Amino acid sequence: MFDLAxxxxxxRDTVIFTVGITAVLASLGVILCSSPIYCALYLISHMICLAxxxxxxNAEFLAAVQIIVYAGAVMILFLFIIALLxxxxxxxxxxxxxxxxFTFILTLLGELYLSATVGPTQQIEGKISPEFFGTAxxxxxxxxxxxxxxxxLASALLLxxxxxxxxxxxxxxxxxxxx
Amino acid sequence: xxxxxxxxxxxxxxxIGACGFIIRKNPLIMFMSVELMLNSVNFLLIxxxxxxxxxxxxxxxLIIMTVAAAEVVVGLAIILTIFRxxxxxxxxxxxxxxx
Amino acid sequence: xxASSWLILLFPLAGFIYLSWYGExxxxxxxxxxxxxxxxxxxxxSLVALSDLLFLPAEERVGRVEVLYQWISAANFKLDLAxxxxxxxxxxxxxxxxxxxxxxxxSIGYMxxxxxxxxxxxxxxLFIFSMxxxxxxxxxxxxxxxxxxxxxxxxxxxxxxxxxxSAVLAARKAFVxxxxxxxxxxxxxxxxxxSFGTLNFIDVFAAAPGTFxxxxxxxxxxxxxxxxxxxxxxxxxxxxxxxPDAMEGPTPVSALIHAATMVTAGVYLIxxxxxxxxLAPYTMYLIATVGVLTAVFAGxxxxxxxxxxxxxxxxxxxxxxxxxxxxxxxxxxxxxxxxMTHAFFKxxxxxxxxxxxxxxxxxxxxxxxxGLQKIMPLTHATFLIGALALAGFPLxxxxxxxxxxxxxxxxxxxxxxxxxxxxxxxxxxxxxxxFRVYFYTFSGKSRSPGAHPxxxxxxxxxxxxxxxxxxxxxGFLGPLVDEFLAPVxxxxxxxxxxxxxxxxxLVAGVGGIATAALLYVTGKDRVGLIKELFAPxxxxxxxxxxxxxxxxxxxxxxxxxxxxxxxEKAEKKGIDYAVDEIGFQVKEVSRGISFWQTxxxxxYALNMVAGMVIILLFVVFL
Numbered sequence: 001m002f003d004l005a006x007x008x009x010x011x012r013d014t015v016i017f018t019v020g021i022t023a024v025l026a027s028l029g030v031i032l033c034s035s036p037i038y039c040a041l042y043l044i045s046h047m048i049c050l051a052x053x054x055x056x057x058n059a060e061f062l063a064a065v066q067i068i069v070y071a072g073a074v075m076i077l078f079l080f081i082i083a084l085l086x087x088x089x090x091x092x093x094x095x096x097x098x099x100x101x102f103t104f105i106l107t108l109l110g111e112l113y114l115s116a117t118v119g120p121t122q123q124i125e126g127k128i129s130p131e132f133f134g135t136a137x138x139x140x141x142x143x144x145x146x147x148x149x150x151x152x153l154a155s156a157l158l159l160x161x162x163x164x165x166x167x168x169x170x171x172x173x174x175x176x177x178x179x
Numbered sequence: 180x181x182x183x184x185x186x187x188x189x190x191x192x193x194x195i196g197a198c199g200f201i202i203r204k205n206p207l208i209m210f211m212s213v214e215l216m217l218n219s220v221n222f223l224l225i226x227x228x229x230x231x232x233x234x235x236x237x238x239x240x241l242i243i244m245t246v247a248a249a250e251v252v253v254g255l256a257i258i259l260t261i262f263r264x265x266x267x268x269x270x271x272x273x274x275x276x277x278x
Numbered sequence: 279x280x281a282s283s284w285l286i287l288l289f290p291l292a293g294f295i296y297l298s299w300y301g302e303x304x305x306x307x308x309x310x311x312x313x314x315x316x317x318x319x320x321x322x323x324s325l326v327a328l329s330d331l332l333f334l335p336a337e338e339r340v341g342r343v344e345v346l347y348q349w350i351s352a353a354n355f356k357l358d359l360a361x362x363x364x365x366x367x368x369x370x371x372x373x374x375x376x377x378x379x380x381x382x383x384x385s386i387g388y389m390x391x392x393x394x395x396x397x398x399x400x401x402x403x404l405f406i407f408s409m410x411x412x413x414x415x416x417x418x419x420x421x422x423x424x425x426x427x428x429x430x431x432x433x434x435x436x437x438x439x440x441x442x443x444s445a446v447l448a449a450r451k452a453f454v455x456x457x458x459x460x461x462x463x464x465x466x467x468x469x470x471x472x473s474f475g476t477l478n479f480i481d482v483f484a485a486a487p488g489t490f491x492x493x494x495x496x497x498x499x500x501x502x503x504x505x506x507x508x509x510x511x512x513x514x515x516x517x518x519x520x521x522p523d524a525m526e527g528p529t530p531v532s533a534l535i536h537a538a539t540m541v542t543a544g545v546y547l548i549x550x551x552x553x554x555x556x557l558a559p560y561t562m563y564l565i566a567t568v569g570v571l572t573a574v575f576a577g578x579x580x581x582x583x584x585x586x587x588x589x590x591x592x593x594x595x596x597x598x599x600x601x602x603x604x605x606x607x608x609x610x611x612x613x614x615x616x617x618m619t620h621a622f623f624k625x626x627x628x629x630x631x632x633x634x635x636x637x638x639x640x641x642x643x644x645x646x647x648x649g650l651q652k653i654m655p656l657t658h659a660t661f662l663i664g665a666l667a668l669a670g671f672p673l674x675x676x677x678x679x680x681x682x683x684x685x686x687x688x689x690x691x692x693x694x695x696x697x698x699x700x701x702x703x704x705x706x707x708x709x710x711x712x713f714r715v716y717f718y719t720f721s722g723k724s725r726s727p728g729a730h731p732x733x734x735x736x737x738x739x740x741x742x743x744x745x746x747x748x749x750x751x752x753g754f755l756g757p758l759v760d761e762f763l764a765p766v767x768x769x770x771x772x773x774x775x776x777x778x779x780x781x782x783x784l785v786a787g788v789g790g791i792a793t794a795a796l797l798y799v800t801g802k803d804r805v806g807l808i809k810e811l812f813a814p815x816x817x818x819x820x821x822x823x824x825x826x827x828x829x830x831x832x833x834x835x836x837x838x839x840x841x842x843x844x845x846e847k848a849e850k851k852g853i854d855y856a857v858d859e860i861g862f863q864v865k866e867v868s869r870g871i872s873f874w875q876t877x878x879x880x881x882y883a884l885n886m887v888a889g890m891v892i893i894l895l896f897v898v899f900l
Contacts, residue, residue: 016184017184020184020185020188021188023188023192024188024191024192024195027191027192027195027196027215028195030195030199030208030211030212030215031195031196031198031199031202031203031208031212031215036205036207036208039207039208039211040207040211043211043214043215046192046215046218047218050218050221050222053188053222053225053226054222054225057225057226057228057229058229059225059228059229059237059240061237062221062225062237062240062241062244065241065244066221066244069244069248070214070218070244070247073248074214074247074248074251077251077252077255078207078210078211078251078255081207081255081258081259082207084259085207085258085259085262085268088205088268090203090204090205090208097880097881097884098201098202100884101198101201101202101884101887102198102202104884104887104888104891105194105197105198105201105887106194107891107895108194108197108887108890108891108894109190109191109194111891111894111895111897111898112186112190112193112194112894113186113187113190114898115186115894115897115898133229133232133234134229134234134237138234139234139237139238139241142234142235142237142238143238143241146238147238147242150238150242151242154242154245154246157245157246157249158245158248158249160249161248161249161250161252161253162252164253164256165252165253165256168253168256168257168259168260169256169259169260197883197887200880200883201880201883201884201887202880204880209879209880270878270879270880271878271880273877273878273879274876274877274878275877276875276877277875277876277877277878
């Protein structure tokens, strides 16, 4: 009656659908909430949803990275800054600019949906064995062989960012004189 | 779920992020919107890496995460500095480059 | 085969570069040693090149091109960094470096107290180097390069006393006049390249007789344009006005310009291009006419000047006129010979005059001199030798070269009686004016009691003695020069012997001396009488035939007027207005569209999204 594979497939699709919709709703929450603290919380939930989706699409390692780096480090940083600067509520008023923005964004969305109808992309077969796909080992092998230069450049970028942040935070600047 | 669903989710989140960047005035929330956009693209890359059975997409996503992390750190430091010098956070008031 | 003739050029160049960089930091003695040593080394190298040529049989001395490397090779235009070593260029090397060396040694003494001592020597080295480039060039390109370099060096040296306004103005005048010549040369080079497809001397001269018939338009154009350069450099009519003014420079510079280097360039050019000139007899005739006119014209002006250096300068012009006359009537090696003897005795005269000026602390007016005979015996003797040579007194060097030219002007095919007569009159004038200076300066009593003249130091005397010996005995080199240069000019000059004409010329020279003695030794009254008698003529000549004033009226004033007019109408109301208006309008438009640039991040983001939307519209729907 019910094939096990079919049941598994159906369950997986349901989960993906639910999590995807949740991610979209969470992202809406990010931009619609007045208080920055709620925005940050919505963003964390969005990222957790994305991590789940990563997992469902065979990317265990990146799912872990997403949770640890994004939902962990980056969002904690956001929360610290909010705590430091005070989460003032923002008055959202309607303006001409705002409606222009919405128009553009809706057009963009429509166009993206249209371009989504181009049909499925052809799969490249048999490059990596399925049980091996997306693990830390596979990523590591790939990263340290094929993409070594990109990896090294990324590390240099992080170093530069670290130095830059120290400079920005350490040295005090005289207040700008407004014109 | 098929590829269309992934595209729909991803483009929706991207557009929501772009919209947030334009309509919000709080620089923190603008940064969060940027994160949204970056994440949507990451999701797309990872999903297609699975469809295409190639790890390149995941590597790409990893590099994007690195860049995003660096960008957030520097950006937040800049916001902090601006707040320290001007004692306000409305991006509309930061218009020293006005022509 | 001596293949290092490049060294001749490199020594002065090295000296120039070294002295301009380190001259201020090393001692004056060392500056003098380097300045003279480089020229001396260059002279010795020239001697080696000379002996090398002399060892060759005469028919192989036609010239050898030493190519350093190929500099430009573009389509059909090829240019080698090369020098031409043939009897003519070696002859010029010897004169330039030899006389130049003597003048350098003299300068050590003359310029000793000048604060810009090292600058002077670096310029002198540059001058010698430029002249060597000019005479060593194996094609018209480097000839023009040397031509312009000589102009530059003369500009620097004439304006050496840069705090003197008159010196700077004179330098500017010389430069402008020379540039007129340069323009002529450059256009000539264009025409030559268009006709022959090459600038190489040897190729051009080989192709010329087959390319043109006698007096073709094209060849006349080429020779005339080259002649503009030659006239400007050699101060022939009507481009002569810079030469007397060039006396503003230090005396060794005058000697160098007049004797060894600059003014001989025009003569050299005609000698070098004699193949072309022989195809254009009309131009030859023009050269001879201008030469003889310049000779008499300068001679008359020389008779009335009171500045010792100016008189000698006019005599240079006059003697150059003789050289051009020789070129024009086709006796090239006589012209070159006169160039050589002239280099000797003119350098001698200038250096002796410099010695006098040095002794009198810068006094140049001959009316304030006098009685120097006893105080400066050596200078007196050498000046006398130079004056005799210039006057063409028998058995001095000037006698041999000048008499030969005067004789040829009558006997050669191109010559005629008018040339001869004018040349003869000029010879008389020459003798007169140089002895006028001599008697004013050396005989009688001192006319400026305040001065305490003294004999010059040994470093200035030795060059005088060397040059005096050359001026006295250089004439006997005549046949040798003729034979040495014969391979270049293709033939030896026919030496005329005509007892009557020789005697007449001799009488003219001696008569000039006697007249001067009569007028200036015995008493002053006769001079005043003659001045009264020929007052308008005297006035005309004394003001140098008003040539400067005519040029001022005809060229300078209209140019200035046009300039003022254009400044008012074209520049202020045209160009300036257009530029201002463009800037103003751009500013206005920018102000109009700068409302896009709100300075707000969100607007920029909105614009970005709008752009993205439009691009996607194209991607999706088109």
